[in-house]
Amino acid sequence: MTADExxxxxxxTGRVKPPGFDISVANQARMYxxxxxxxxxxxxxxxAIDAQLAIYPDVAFAARANRAxxxxxxxxxxxxxxxxxxxxxxxxxxxxxxxxQVAQEIAPASRIVYVDYDPIVLAHAxxxxxxxxxxxxxYIDADLRDTDAILxxxxxLLDFGTxxxxxxxxxxxxxxxxxxxxxxxxxxxxxxPPGSHLAVSHMGTGLxxxxxxxxxxxxxxxxMQQRLTARSHEEVxxxxxxxxxVSPGVVRVEDWRPEPGAGAGQSVLWGAVGRKP
Amino acid sequence: MNTVVPDGEQPFSGLDDPPVEATVLRMMLGGQLRxxxxxxxxxxxxxxxxxxxxxxxxxxxxxxxxxLKGRDVRDLLTxxxxxxxxxxxxxxxxxxxxxxxxxxxxxxxxPGWFEPYLGLESAASTIRSFEIQFVHGLxxxxxxxxxxxxxxxxxxxxxxxxDWVRLRLSRQALHARQKPPRIWSVMDEAVLRRPxxxxxxxxxxxxxxxxxxxxxxxxxxVVPFSRGRHAAESGSFTVLRFAERDLPDVVYLExxxxxxxxxxxxxxxxxxxxxxxxxxxxxxxxxSTRFIEQVARET
Numbered sequence: 001m002t003a004d005e006x007x008x009x010x011x012x013t014g015r016v017k018p019p020g021f022d023i024s025v026a027n028q029a030r031m032y033x034x035x036x037x038x039x040x041x042x043x044x045x046x047x048a049i050d051a052q053l054a055i056y057p058d059v060a061f062a063a064r065a066n067r068a069x070x071x072x073x074x075x076x077x078x079x080x081x082x083x084x085x086x087x088x089x090x091x092x093x094x095x096x097x098x099x100x101q102v103a104q105e106i107a108p109a110s111r112i113v114y115v116d117y118d119p120i121v122l123a124h125a126x127x128x129x130x131x132x133x134x135x136x137x138x139y140i141d142a143d144l145r146d147t148d149a150i151l152x153x154x155x156x157l158l159d160f161g162t163x164x165x166x167x168x169x170x171x172x173x174x175x176x177x178x179x180x181x182x183x184x185x186x187x188x189x190x191x192x193p194p195g196s197h198l199a200v201s202h203m204g205t206g207l208x209x210x211x212x213x214x215x216x217x218x219x220x221x222x223x224m225q226q227r228l229t230a231r232s233h234e235e236v237x238x239x240x241x242x243x244x245x246v247s248p249g250v251v252r253v254e255d256w257r258p259e260p261g262a263g264a265g266q267s268v269l270w271g272a273v274g275r276k277p
Numbered sequence: 278m279n280t281v282v283p284d285g286e287q288p289f290s291g292l293d294d295p296p297v298e299a300t301v302l303r304m305m306l307g308g309q310l311r312x313x314x315x316x317x318x319x320x321x322x323x324x325x326x327x328x329x330x331x332x333x334x335x336x337x338x339x340x341x342x343x344x345l346k347g348r349d350v351r352d353l354l355t356x357x358x359x360x361x362x363x364x365x366x367x368x369x370x371x372x373x374x375x376x377x378x379x380x381x382x383x384x385x386x387x388p389g390w391f392e393p394y395l396g397l398e399s400a401a402s403t404i405r406s407f408e409i410q411f412v413h414g415l416x417x418x419x420x421x422x423x424x425x426x427x428x429x430x431x432x433x434x435x436x437x438x439x440d441w442v443r444l445r446l447s448r449q450a451l452h453a454r455q456k457p458p459r460i461w462s463v464m465d466e467a468v469l470r471r472p473x474x475x476x477x478x479x480x481x482x483x484x485x486x487x488x489x490x491x492x493x494x495x496x497x498x499v500v501p502f503s504r505g506r507h508a509a510e511s512g513s514f515t516v517l518r519f520a521e522r523d524l525p526d527v528v529y530l531e532x533x534x535x536x537x538x539x540x541x542x543x544x545x546x547x548x549x550x551x552x553x554x555x556x557x558x559x560x561x562x563x564x565s566t567r568f569i570e571q572v573a574r575e576t
Contacts, residue, residue, distance in 0.1 A: 021557060023550050037522055040553075042546055123556040127461045127496035139561075 021120050026224045029121050033093040035063035055215035061265030069253035069271045071097045073199040078106040083165040085158045089115040090171030094128040108134035113154045117143040147187040163195035173203040174226040185239045196276045203230040204270040236270045243274035300396030302374040304341030311339040313357040327356045342393045345371045383444045390536045402520040408464040408513050416489045421482040424474030457494040463555045466502045469572045483573035490566045498559035499568050
């Protein structure tokens with residue numbers, strides 16, 4: 001879909017156009033790249049991180065913890081749940097341990113569809129997220145809100161007759177209530193068969209004192225292309241309505257099936273994996 | 278290993294680590310020398326005086342553009358207050374950084390401004406480029422390389438042109454490495470349309486590009502004429518990125534009689550912005566391959 005196409009007639013509100021490429025405004029994908037030691041970021045992104053650090057000193061720990069959660073969740077899905085198809089929405093700028101690398105290390109024939117609404121991020125994904133030859137990767141330029149477009153295009157590579165893992169890592173908090181994030185997740189999970197899984201990480205209200213949370217939200221309003229909405233444990237658990245939460249349930253990302261050597265710190269992110277019965 | 282690093286940074290890789298490309302090592306040692314000099318509160322002029330060199334020589338040393346001499350390094354380290362074992366460790370790395378480069382045998386034809394590029398290209402973990410005129414040197418066929426080389430060197434002896442062609446093809450050895458660098462090249466449609474060396478040479482070159490695009494470490498994207506005005510008013514350029522976290526990206530801009538190397542973050546970011554924007558505007562890699570196939574049929 002192109003940016004100037006008319007909004008859909010279903011009356012959905014707050015449909016945000018994909019961000020134009022603008023290095024003068026901080027961008028979550030590039031800030032994340034900076035925190036993870038990448039080199040694809042600009043002055044505004046680094047300035048935004050400096051501002052966040054002043055509000056919340058564990059920003060870098062949170063970024064690493066989130067990335068590590070993605071790795072453990074995908075490893076669990078591939079190795080223990082036997083998932084061979086992944087729909088990774090909100091891909092971000094490629095770094096180490098991307099979804100297809102983790103999954104294909106366990107099952108080389110795994111198929112991964114990467115989705116991002118930022119055309120530059122997606123260009124990086126196309127150039128850098130290259131599948132193992134036994135498997136396949138595909139790339140979709142779409143907004144998470146546009147579930148029809150995502151499901152339609154993803155079905156070219158993924159077989160929706162067998163289980164799919166949908167990963168929504170640090171993306172749902174960029175969807176405001178007015179865009180009905182629970183409805184979005186519901187539509188995605190309705191489209192996949194029993195045995196499919198959902199993995200989520202999400203900025204959490206209960207994990208921060210209210211001053212810090214307000215500070216981060218206000219900062220994102222002022223300085224970032226994405227506005228962030230923190231959600232409660234209960235609201236995050238509700239993304240898994242009708243599903244079975246994999247133990248230990250909804251916890252801080254660093255506490256979800258931790259592995260040794262994770263380092264000290266406290267993230268502000270809830271993490272969870274669930275299975276559609 | 279005794280650290281010679283001020284302000285608690287991690288020391289650079291020691292001798293037990295796998296061998297680092299000489300150029301990367303020079304850049305790291307140069308960066309180290311700069312940090313030590315600054316920590317000691319010494320100006321480039323003062324440092325230059327110590328080793329009977331100019332301010333700009335110090336700058337080239339500190340950016341790894343020239344080789345390091347053991348005696349100079351010893352003098353500088355002493356000036357910077359580094360002593361004993363740390364000096365010996367540093368000098369061991371300096372010796373390692375002076376292993377002969379693969380292009381040494383082309384020294385007769387190599388202009389001084391081009392030689393650093395060869396080191397940077399060999400050492401890069403990611404090479405991004407935008408081309409508006411010619412196919413990138415890493416993807417040229419022998420005939421195309423010869424056709425590109427000849428007009429720029431009218432009157433040059435045939436042997437010299439052949440040396441240039443061989444040098445260009447030697448650079449392509451990096452495609453065959455166990456772990457080749459990631460090469461992400463965006464080109465204007467003009468690159469595909471300009472029949473360098475005639476239609477037959479160009480057809481073979483286009484087929485070669487299609488094969489190159491299929492290599493796992495290569496991504497080629499075309500900006501078709503139909504996209505209208507695009508982000509690159511800059512002309513052709515190459516961005517070289519290194520795996521080492523401390524090393525800055527380097528932008529290489531080639532001119533007829535020289536080249537510019539940019540590694541200041543503020544300069545580099547402007548080129549990163551352009552190459553990012555171009556990669557978003559260009560056809561996707563798959564569509565680009567189909568586009569090149571189409572142009573090959575029309576050539």
